[in-house]
Amino acid sequence: MDLFIEQTVSGLATGAIYACLALAVVMIYQAIDHFNFAQGEMAMFSTYIAWYLMDDAGLGLPFWVAFVVCIVISFIGGAAIERIVFAPISDAPVLSHIIVFIALFSMFNSLAGFLFDFTPKNFETPFGHTPFIEGVISSHRVGMIAVTLVMLGMIYAFFRFTPIGLAMRAAAAAPESARLVGVRVGFMLALGWGLAASVGAVAGMLIAPITFLTPDMMLGTLLYGFAGAVVGGLTSPLGAVIGGFMVGILENWMGTFVVGSQLKLTVALVLIIVVLLVKPAGLLGRVVVKRV
Amino acid sequence: MASTQTSGTVPAFLNQNPKDRIFVLGVPLPLLERVGLYALLAAVVVLPMVYDGYDIYEFGKILMYMLAVLGLNLLTGFNGQFSLGHSAFFAVGAYSTAIMMEQLGMPYWTTIIPAAIVCFVAGFLFGLPALRLDGLFLALATFALAIATPQLLKYDGIAHLTGGVQGIVLDTPYPPVWVDSIVQSITGEELSVDRWKYMFTAFVAVIMFAGAWNLVHSRTGRALIAIRDNPLSAKTMGINTSIFKSAAFGVSAMYTGVAGSLFAIMDEYLAPESFTFAEAIKFLVGGVVGGIASLFGAIFGGWFVLEIPNFADLVATSLENYINNPQGLTGLIYGLFLIFTVYVMPMGAAGLAQILVHRISTKR
Numbered sequence: 122m123d124l125f126i127e128q129t130v131s132g133l134a135t136g137a138i139y140a141c142l143a144l145a146v147v148m149i150y151q152a153i154d155h156f157n158f159a160q161g162e163m164a165m166f167s168t169y170i171a172w173y174l175m176d177d178a179g180l181g182l183p184f185w186v187a188f189v190v191c192i193v194i195s196f197i198g199g200a201a202i203e204r205i206v207f208a209p210i211s212d213a214p215v216l217s218h219i220i221v222f223i224a225l226f227s228m229f230n231s232l233a234g235f236l237f238d239f240t241p242k243n244f245e246t247p248f249g250h251t252p253f254i255e256g257v258i259s260s261h262r263v264g265m266i267a268v269t270l271v272m273l274g275m276i277y278a279f280f281r282f283t284p285i286g287l288a289m290r291a292a293a294a295a296p297e298s299a300r301l302v303g304v305r306v307g308f309m310l311a312l313g314w315g316l317a318a319s320v321g322a323v324a325g326m327l328i329a330p331i332t333f334l335t336p337d338m339m340l341g342t343l344l345y346g347f348a349g350a351v352v353g354g355l356t357s358p359l360g361a362v363i364g365g366f367m368v369g370i371l372e373n374w375m376g377t378f379v380v381g382s383q384l385k386l387t388v389a390l391v392l393i394i395v396v397l398l399v400k401p402a403g404l405l406g407r408v409v410v411k412r413v
Numbered sequence: 414m415a416s417t418q419t420s421g422t423v424p425a426f427l428n429q430n431p432k433d434r435i436f437v438l439g440v441p442l443p444l445l446e447r448v449g450l451y452a453l454l455a456a457v458v459v460l461p462m463v464y465d466g467y468d469i470y471e472f473g474k475i476l477m478y479m480l481a482v483l484g485l486n487l488l489t490g491f492n493g494q495f496s497l498g499h500s501a502f503f504a505v506g507a508y509s510t511a512i513m514m515e516q517l518g519m520p521y522w523t524t525i526i527p528a529a530i531v532c533f534v535a536g537f538l539f540g541l542p543a544l545r546l547d548g549l550f551l552a553l554a555t556f557a558l559a560i561a562t563p564q565l566l567k568y569d570g571i572a573h574l575t576g577g578v579q580g581i582v583l584d585t586p587y588p589p590v591w592v593d594s595i596v597q598s599i600t601g602e603e604l605s606v607d608r609w610k611y612m613f614t615a616f617v618a619v620i621m622f623a624g625a626w627n628l629v630h631s632r633t634g635r636a637l638i639a640i641r642d643n644p645l646s647a648k649t650m651g652i653n654t655s656i657f658k659s660a661a662f663g664v665s666a667m668y669t670g671v672a673g674s675l676f677a678i679m680d681e682y683l684a685p686e687s688f689t690f691a692e693a694i695k696f697l698v699g700g701v702v703g704g705i706a707s708l709f710g711a712i713f714g715g716w717f718v719l720e721i722p723n724f725a726d727l728v729a730t731s732l733e734n735y736i737n738n739p740q741g742l743t744g745l746i747y748g749l750f751l752i753f754t755v756y757v758m759p760m761g762a763a764g765l766a767q768i769l770v771h772r773i774s775t776k777r
Binding site for chain 1: 489495497542545546548549550552553554556557558560561564565567568569690691694697698701705741742743744745747748749751752754755756759
C-alpha cells in the first residue's frame with residue numbers, strides 16, 4: 122500500500138510536467154491545427170539556456186533570476202520561430218508543416234549538443250532533494266507540483282480575464298471573424314507560440330533536476346505530453362492538463378505493477394493509439410465534425 | 414495533326430501517355446528515363462570493379478538507404494500517408510535477419526525473403542489502425558512508435574532473442590565459393606568481403622527498385638496515387654481504399670525492413686541505439702530532399718543522408734579550432750536542408766530536375 126501511495130504521488134509530480142507539455146501542445150494545436158513535434162526539444166533547449174545562465178562557467182545567476190530570464194528568452198524565441206519559420210508557410214500542405222517541425226526537432230537537438238556538448242549535466246533545484254513526507258515524496262517533487270499549479274492558474278487567468286487572452290482565443294477559434302473585428306491574428310499566433318515555448322521551458326527546468334540535462338532528455342517526456350493531450354482532448358486546455366496528470370499516474374502504476382519500467386514508453390504508444398481509435402475527441406474535447 | 418505524323422517515328426511503347434509527347438533536346442522523355450535507368454544500372458555493376466574496401470562499403474550503404482527511403486516514398490509520396498516511425502520497421506527487418514541467423518542458424522542470404530514477409534505483415538497490421546487516422550494523427554502515432562522502439566528492443570523479456578542493450582554480433586557474410594571462383598578465374602584476385610557485401614546489397618536493391626518501378630507504373634500504383642489525390646473519388650471509382658492503404662503500409666514497411674536486413678548483414682552488428690527516432694528523421698530527410706513522390710528521388714536521398722555526416726565531419730575538421738562537438742553538425746545540416754527544401758523546392762531534387770526538363774523540352 123505504501124508503494125501504491127508513493128507511486129501515485131510521484132506520478133502526480135511527473136504528471137505535472139506532462140501537463141505542462143500537453144498544455145503547450147494543445148495551445149499550438151488550437152492555434153494552427155498542427156502538433157508541435159519540436160515542443161520537447163524547444164523545452165530542452167530553453168533548459169540549456171537556463172543552465173548556462175546559472176552555471177559558474179556561464180553567467181552564475183541565482184536560480185529564480187535565471188528562471189525568469191529563461192522564460193522571457195523562450196517567449197521571444199517561440200514567437201520568433203512562428204514569425205520567421207511558420208508564417209511564410211501557413212497555407213502549405215500538412216506534410217510541409219510536419220517536415221518543418223521535424224527539421225526544428227533535429228536542429229535544436231543537435232544545436233544543444235553542438236553548443237553545450239553531450240555529457241549529462243546536473244541541474245540545480247531551489248527546493249532541494251530532501252524528503253518532504255518521509256518515504257512518499259521529495260521536496261523537489263512538491264515544488265514541481267506547486268510551480269505547475271501556480272503557472273496553470275496564471276495562464277487560466279490570462280485567457281479568461283485579460284483582453285489579450287480573449288483576442289488570442291478569438292484568433293484561434295475563428296481567424297477570419299477575429300480579423301474582421303480588428304484582432305491582429307498573426308501577432309496573436311506569435312504570442313501563442315511564445316506562451317507555449319515558455320510553458321515548455323518551465324516544464325524543462327522542473328524535470329531537469331530529476332532526469333539530468335542531456336539533449337535527449339525530453340524525447341520520452343514529450344511522448345507522455347502528447348499522450349496527456351490526446352487523453353484529455355486536443356481541443357481542451359483543461360482536458361490536456363487533467364490528461365497530463367492522469368498519464369503521469371498511469372505511467373507509474375503500469376511501470377510498477379504491470380509491465381515493469383522497461384516498457385513505460387510502449388504504454389504511452391498504446392495509450393495514444395487506443396485513444397485516437399476509440400475516442401478521438403478525448404475526455405473533454407469537442408467532437409470535430411467534418412463536412413465532406 | 415503533327416503528333417499523329419511524328420508518332421510513326423517513335424517506338425510503340427512510348428506512345429501511351431502525355432509524357433510521350435515531351436521531347437528533351439530532341440529525345441522523347443520516357444526514352445530518356447529508360448536510358449537514365451540503364452545508365453544507373455551500369456554504374457551499379459561497374460562500381461565494385463573500380464572500388465574496394467571502405468569506398469565500396471559506402472556505396473552499398475547508399476543503396477541500403479535508397480531502399481529505406483524508397484519505402485517511405487511509396488507510402489508518403491505515392492499513397493499520401495505520413496510516417497515518422499519507419500525506424501521501427503527498419504528495426505523489425507534488421508532484427509528478423511539477426512535472429513534468424515543467430516537462433517535458427519540460417520545463412521544470411523536466406524533471411525531476406527522471410528524478413529521481408531515479417532515486415533510486410535508488421536506494416537500491414539500497423540496500417541489497419543492507421544486507416545482510421547488521417548494525416549496529422551497518423552504522424553503522431555508513428556512518432557510514438559519510433560520513440561518507443563529502442564526501449565522495446567532493450568526489453569528483458571525478449572533479450573534472449575534481441576541481445577538486449579548489447580545487441581547482436583553477426584557472422585561475416587563471406588562470398589559463396591562459386592562466386593569467388595568465377596571472380597578469380599576472371600580477375601585472378603580473391604573477392605573481398607566488402608565487394609561481396611556490396612554485390613549482394615546491389616542485387617537485392619536492384620530487384621526491389623525494379624519492383625517498385627513496376628508497382629508505381631501499374632494499375633495498383635495508379636490506384637494508390639488516386640487514393641492520395643482524392644480518397645473520395647478513388648472510392649467512387651471502385652477502389653477498395655482500406656485494403657490498398659493497409660497494403661501500401663505493408664509494402665512500404667517491407668522495403669524499409671529489407672533495408673534493415675541489409676544493414677544488419679553489412680554491419681555484422683546491431684544494437685537498439687541504431688534504431689532511434691534519429692534514424693526515422695534520416696529517412697524523412699532522404700525522402701523529402703530527394704523528392705517524396707519520385708523513385709529517382711530515393712536514390713538521391715540515399716546518397717544525401719549518407720554523405721551529409723561525411724560533409725559535416727569535413728567541415729568540423731577544417732574548423733577544428735572553433736568547433737568542440739562536430740557530431741552536432743549533422744542534425745543541424747539535416748534540419749537546414751529540410752527547411753530549405755520545403756521553402757524552395759517542395760518536390761525535392763526530383764522536382765527540380767522535372768522543372769529543368771520542362772524548361773528545355775519542347776512539345777510536339
